[in-house]
Amino acid sequence: MSKTLVAYFSASGTTAKVAKKMAEAIGADLFEIKPETPYTGADLNWQNKNSRSSVEMNDRSSRPAIAVKAADMPQYDVVFVGFPVWWYREPSIIDTFMESYDFAGKTVIPFATSGGSGLGDSAANMQKLAKGAKVVNGKRFSGSVSSEELKAWAGQWA
Template sequence: MKKRYFIGGTLAIALCVIVLYAFAANESADVPEADVTGQQTATTVSHTGGKVLVAYFSVPETDGVDASSGASRLVSDGKLQGNTEYVATVIGEATGGDLFEIKTVHTYPDTHKELIDAAKKESDEDVRPALATHIKNLDEYDVVFVGFPNWWYDMPQPLYTFFDEYDFSGKTVVPFCTHGGSRFSDAVKTIREMEQGATVLDGYAIARDRVAGSKDGILNWIGKIGMKKQERE
């Protein structure tokens, strides 16, 4: 007969609390995705002399600026920006990269409830929204940062259109995202599947309630992957 062992109620509760606390801390921290997934892949950028592009999709909301309202915007130096737009700006300044905003032909709602409802509908229907902006000189770039908010545990549908439109073979793609607790979800895996000829780094995820104070963390990450402007010159 197999022996059965039982953990006392108090000890079991204590262990549960520790596990939940660790999970919560891990969910809100801003760390490279590799630290979470344990994936083995390129961790630094092999820069061959081409230019750097920082592409991003961002929809600033108009009905609040704090995390409790779910807002995806902030005010930096007196300028209203979407969370992902702000992160893209920091990356662009640190790397000397060109900024490129991924815009759709149709306009998304700018209030939180309407926006997330529209995003859910697009996700459920696997829509590929038409893009209004297009990269005209992709051959000039060998490193492409791509940023987006996590919508419904995935990258927004316009990003599917974006990766359908471009072949990044031979380039390094560096994802970054802003999120409410889910980091990239499976977005990095999806990007690797869609861009099999590219080197796709694990990327960097920032909780939306930390974006306003995220600059130092972003710069530290940029340095670790070898992309600070002065390090490449």
């Protein structure tokens, strides 16, 4: 039986809601990827090209600091990584997360929340950052996804 983690970053609470529901549905541990400096509403204003999120997303080398590391990452075989879709891909803090651990031999499954945008190149980006891991194509969910749908989808790996 593999040990499973659902790690997530949530800016508005939608991804947190889905991640918590998924972890409960599949019996996984849960870890919130919290930025060292929390995002404010102004930071998240994607229409302002000088906002923190815009600046980070326009610089592919940006790696926002994470407040706390996940405990005992080596124990997990399967890691679901959740995030809101920003600029048609994973937020830069997810890149920080992917570079912070050794994912070799693990299966990594991205999942996202979005009003309509897909995951874009997120899986390919995450694969480049997780040497030796198997990063599979993920899925986008609405904030109102059911526990049953999450269990059916995530259960194929968990």
